[in-house]
Amino acid sequence: MNKSTAKIDLSTLPEDAQRELVDFYQFLKKRYKIQKKKAASALPGEFLVPIAVKEYYKVERNEIYADV
Numbered sequence: 683m684n685k686s687t688a689k690i691d692l693s694t695l696p697e698d699a700q701r702e703l704v705d706f707y708q709f710l711k712k713r714y715k716i717q718k719k720k721a722a723s724a725l726p727g728e729f730l731v732p733i734a735v736k737e738y739y740k741v742e743r744n745e746i747y748a749d750v
Contacts, residue, residue, distance in 0.1 A: 692700045 690703075692703060695703065
């Protein structure tokens with residue numbers, strides 16, 4: 683359901699049902715509250731920069747376990 687079109691007409695319900703529905707809506711908002719993300723990392727920025735290497739050698743799984 684698109685957030686911009688998620689509207690419900692409560693006027694067709696009796697007042698008791700409207701209050702119950704609003705109460706349930708508040709419950710759902712609290713239950714499924716989206717928590718803010720914490721800071722990306724507590725490490726200094728230098729730890730997040732990739733280490734430059736001259737050459738990358740891809741190791742196959744079979745090579746690793748060949749001598750075992």
